[in-house]
Amino acid sequence: MKIIKIGGIISIFGSVFVCTATMMLILVMMAGTTSAAPSFNTTNNTPTGNINYNTLWINATFIDATTGVNVSATTVTVNGIDVTGSLDVNTSTKIAYNSTTIAEGIIPVNISITDYMGNTTWNNWTFVVDTTPPAQITGLKAIDTPSDSGGRSSVEPYENVALKDVVSVYVSVDNTIKYAFKDDESPIDFVFFDAKKNSGYIAATVEVLKNRSSLVSSNPKGQVYKYMNILVGKDGFATDANIANPVIEFKIAKSWISENGIDESTIKLNRYNLNKWSSLPTTKISENNSYIYFRSESPGFSPFAITGDKKSTVVVKESAPIIEKVEAPIVETVEETVVEPQEEDEPKYSNLTIVLVIVLIGITIIVFLIILKRKHNTLKREQRLLKERQNGMNK
16 A cells, blocks of 8 residues: 555656646747847838928838737837827837928937847838928029039039039038049039038039139139139028038149249138138148149138239349448557656564564563462462361361
8 A cells, every 4th residue: 555655646746747847848948939039121111211201101010920029118219209109000010100290301210129028129210301492593694504514503604614513412410511522623622511400412513614703703813723613502501500611622733833933822712702802711731743732711602713923033133343442540659658666665663673562462471370370379378278277176
């Protein structure tokens, strides 16, 4: 009977052990299968690229094959604004947000999803909103140019344009915008400014002219290297409300400086504005074998001219020789003064008198010492006698 009971107990413990091991194995398998985070299907991200409307739907899809997505942990921000509480669709496989007031510019979208095991995945992308149509420049006569000029209209007659270079850059707030012009025949290499607003893609145009611009009624001072027009954006864009700190970098061929005798230190970039030319602050930045490179600060964009002054020449006139008048030397007569020797004064005291005085002083000192010694001996004798008398009285 004991054997049977022991066998039953062992059987029960064996069943419990098998069940426990099976459950632990299932938990380990579940932990292994749910360690993977949920994933996005990024091909379904919308919108993307550039769009010209600001009423739109923002969509994203995703999947988690194990425990599923915890919709209460989903977060969505659009252009830095948390819109999670305003989602139109928020399920375990999709989110959607309908925006009707989104601003122009680069719009970032940031979405996070989390499964029930705490695994989180992020989906980030951007798109560009530009709803402002191009504006035509008013008050100026526009002349169409060939299609290879960049597709913009020019205020300059076509026959006066030697070359035209157009560059488009995306302008976003609080960034330094740089336009790099690649045409080697153009003296303008770079145009910079600091953006105050998100403005989308803005084109900058450099027109290198054969002669003075048709917008200009006078010539700048100095020898002109090149005339040009620099235009940035549409009419009214390049203002203090949109840009700050405009800078223009340009180059001049050393051969032109040498052939025209130009003083390099006088080279300036000049801007035509309000019916007059103004020289801009210009600094040399570098040079090579062919060009010297300069940087100028400009308050805006308009017709420009690069100028320099010729080196000044100094004329030296020959003067007649100067003949110096030589005067005879003047001989001065010097009177000699004969100085007669003066007799020396005899000393007031003779040598004998000095000796007598010394002897007298010596005798006086000796006598004083003898008297002093006698007084001393007398005093000692009196003291001795007094002492003997006292001793006799005591007996």
